[in-house]
Amino acid sequence: MTKVLVGMSGGIDSSVAAWLLKQQGYEVTGVTMAIWKEGREFHGDMNANACFAPSETKDLETTDRICRSIGIEHKVLDISELYEKVVLGNFRTEYLDGRTPNPCIWCNQKIKFGAMVERAREEGLEFDYFATGHYARIEKQDNGRYALLRSKDLSKDQSYFLYRLSQKQLSETLFPLGGMTKTEVRKIDVSLGFHPEGMTESQDFYSGPYSDLLDVQPKPGNIVDRNGKVLGRHDGVWNYTIGQRKGLGIGAERPLYVTEIRVKTNEVVVGFEEETKDVSVTASQVVWGAVDAIEGEIEALAKIRSAGPAMECKASLTEDGKINCVFKNPVKAATCGQSLVVYDGDRVLCGGIIESKERLGL
Numbered sequence: 476m477t478k479v480l481v482g483m484s485g486g487i488d489s490s491v492a493a494w495l496l497k498q499q500g501y502e503v504t505g506v507t508m509a510i511w512k513e514g515r516e517f518h519g520d521m522n523a524n525a526c527f528a529p530s531e532t533k534d535l536e537t538t539d540r541i542c543r544s545i546g547i548e549h550k551v552l553d554i555s556e557l558y559e560k561v562v563l564g565n566f567r568t569e570y571l572d573g574r575t576p577n578p579c580i581w582c583n584q585k586i587k588f589g590a591m592v593e594r595a596r597e598e599g600l601e602f603d604y605f606a607t608g609h610y611a612r613i614e615k616q617d618n619g620r621y622a623l624l625r626s627k628d629l630s631k632d633q634s635y636f637l638y639r640l641s642q643k644q645l646s647e648t649l650f651p652l653g654g655m656t657k658t659e660v661r662k663i664d665v666s667l668g669f670h671p672e673g674m675t676e677s678q679d680f681y682s683g684p685y686s687d688l689l690d691v692q693p694k695p696g697n698i699v700d701r702n703g704k705v706l707g708r709h710d711g712v713w714n715y716t717i718g719q720r721k722g723l724g725i726g727a728e729r730p731l732y733v734t735e736i737r738v739k740t741n742e743v744v745v746g747f748e749e750e751t752k753d754v755s756v757t758a759s760q761v762v763w764g765a766v767d768a769i770e771g772e773i774e775a776l777a778k779i780r781s782a783g784p785a786m787e788c789k790a791s792l793t794e795d796g797k798i799n800c801v802f803k804n805p806v807k808a809a810t811c812g813q814s815l816v817v818y819d820g821d822r823v824l825c826g827g828i829i830e831s832k833e834r835l836g837l
Contacts, residue, residue, distance in 0.1 A: 477500075477603050478602040479503050480592070480600060480606070481605075481606045482506055484507065484526070485534040485535070485541070487664045488608030488609070490669045493541075493542070494667060497545055505538065505547055506550045506600070507534075507550070508552050509554065511527065512558075526680060526681075535551060544668070561586060565578070571691070571738070573712055577813055579636050579680060580637075588648065604649045606648065606650065607650065610632055610652055611623060611632065611633050611637055612653035613653070620766070622765035626650075627653065627656065634816070636781060638825075638826035639814075685713065685714070696708070696712065696740075696743070698745055700745060717810040717811070718807060719732065732745060732747070732808065734750045749835070750834070752805035752807060753806050754833050754834070755800060756799070757793065757831045758826070758829050759830045761825055762826055764822070766825070769791060769824070773819075775787075775824065777800045777815060785816075786803070787802070788817075798826075805835045813828075814828060
């Protein structure tokens, strides 16, 4: 019998994924990674739904209950030390460099589908595939490569968060919810009594102030316009991200947005909406998906953040192996540290970490 290890968080999607696989005849084991390090201070909302929080004990109790209901084993692996080093280390470095990372993307590649799977094998767990409740699909193509595809339910598609998975990881992964809608999954969950109807789910990485994770003291500086005129003050550039509008504390005839973060001079630059428009975006640390290269310039779709639609563009490789996308219509507030993911229809062609962009008319 084919054995599957299912990553379980105690939430709706992973619970239904485990149940579906058991119904399909797989030998299923649930696994949960413990990532909250004992003794870490927390200044957030204990009742908020966040994936990194000290509420793991409660989540583990829920997962244990669901696994018993399904009739499968449940294992817990302590990954907290590695999570602190790899995910939070990258998070801290990027923010202090004036960039805005996406810890979920980094965690998926390095920890959830990487170190945790390896640790499970080291702990003696035997399995042929690893599965999660992500909304995405995987197909093996005629060229022998595995392609990551958007899910049937585009409103819940999570391919953007998974684009960094390697060919080996994709070949050993199952996404049982990829061909389903969230409504269908919720109906199954409620019918099985896993969770109450209408339950809210985790949306955020962390519910507390990011300064908790950055281990920094306030560093006051100026908020300026692009000509250097001082408009206000800030307590640390890491509290801001490109495109941010709320919380600036500056009055103006029109809404102001963060357009640039200058770490060397400790300045946050703001401007009007037209100053946030970008015509091209370049990304490094490229991971190839359905193809192993792009020849010349191709027409494609690309996303610069998880929320929002994929936008028409012309994608090409730079001489130094980076991905460049020139958009048909300007995109708003491309942010260094976030990811650029390139699609051909539903297929993920490639993606990388945004390194630079060309602003419209500036």
